[in-house]
Amino acid sequence: MIYKRGSEKDIIRILVSLDQNYLFRFQVLLTSIAVNNPQEKMEIYLMHSDIPEEKLESVKKQCASFDYGFFSIAVDSAIFSNAPETKRYPQEMYYRLLAAHLLPQDLKRILYLDPDIIVINDLRPLWETEMQGNLFAAASHTGLTELANNVNRLRLGTDSDYYNSGVLLIDLEACRKEIIPEEVITFSTTRRMSLVLPDQDILNAMFGHRILPLDDSIWNYDARKYNSYLARSSGKTDINWIFSHTVILHFCGRAKPWKSRYPYRFGLLYKHYEQLTRRWLENLE
Structure with a gap:
């Protein structure tokens, strides 16, 4: 059966951008979405x-086994040939910033997720968030330490919080009108020596004032920071709270739960979805 793109307003549309080294991580993400959003299109x-x-x-x-539509969008790599990239931050990291110009033009909004994420609760409340005229909705992790927030403001010359680009609800219609691809590419090339986290720095420097803040403890929980969240909430966001309320767990940083000696909480939870994915894929063979 060939899946045809749906026109129903209730379809949740997910965007990822990656190279083939992260394909299985993407599949773990898909498994977590399907398990915890069983009724969603x-x-x-x-x-x-x-x-x-x-x-x-x-x-x-x-x-297909989840009854999800799947669309592969091949991007001309020459577009970003001069943009700074590294092994850890490949060219694909920029695609989310220009998603409005790279995706089908009739799409109105999309939810971008990094592949080092698992979803453990219902995505619909985020999907239906009113954007209030903003281009993006995103969460800042720097509320965990105001020092980091101040450093990033000084470094980028901004006055907004420093938002994490791993989870972005994107108003594609507004972005098509306001984001000029050539300006993004020019910024990335002329500022290449000062960009620490390239795509994230560009997002904040160019569009930080057009981002709707999200609660990171729900929509972009930094899996390294359990104790910090717990202290910030005066003990409210314990394990039970997380499993009831947090929707997106983000395994930020260099340490990843699929690597040996992962030192942070939630590594075993990731392994659970990893194993579910392997079993699911074996059954499809």
Whole structure:
């Protein structure tokens, strides 16, 4: 069966951008979404520059088994040929910033998720968030330490919080009108020596004043910071609270739960979804 894009207003549309090294992480994310949003209709958009079609077959089968629409968007890598990138931060990290110009033009909004995320509760409240005229909705992790917030404001010359780009609700219609791709590319190339986290720095420096703040403890929980969240909330956000309220767990930073000696809480939870994914994929073969 060939999936045709739906026109129903209740479809949640998810965007990811990655290279083929992160394909299985993407599939773990998909499993977590399906397990915890069992009644939802989803369309999944993958933006990439060079993933061979045969490498996507497993993803296509997985999405079909969930009854999700899947759309592969190949991006011309030449567009970002001069933009700063590293092994840790490949070119694909920029695609979310220009998603409005790279995705089908009739899409009105999309929810971007990094592939080092698992979803453990209902995404619909986020999907239906009123954007209040903003281009993006995002969460800041720097509320955990105001010092980091102040450093980033000084570094980028901004007066807003420093928002994490791993979870972005994007108003595509507004972005098409206001974001000029050439300006984003020019900014990335002329400021390349001062960009620490390139896509995130660009998001904050250029569009920080057009971002709707989200509660990170619910919508972009930094999985490294359990004790910080607990202290900030005076003990409210304990494990029971997290499993009842947090929707998106983000495994930020260099340490990842699929690597050996992962030192932070929630590593075993990630392993659970990793194992579910392997079993699911084995059953599809």
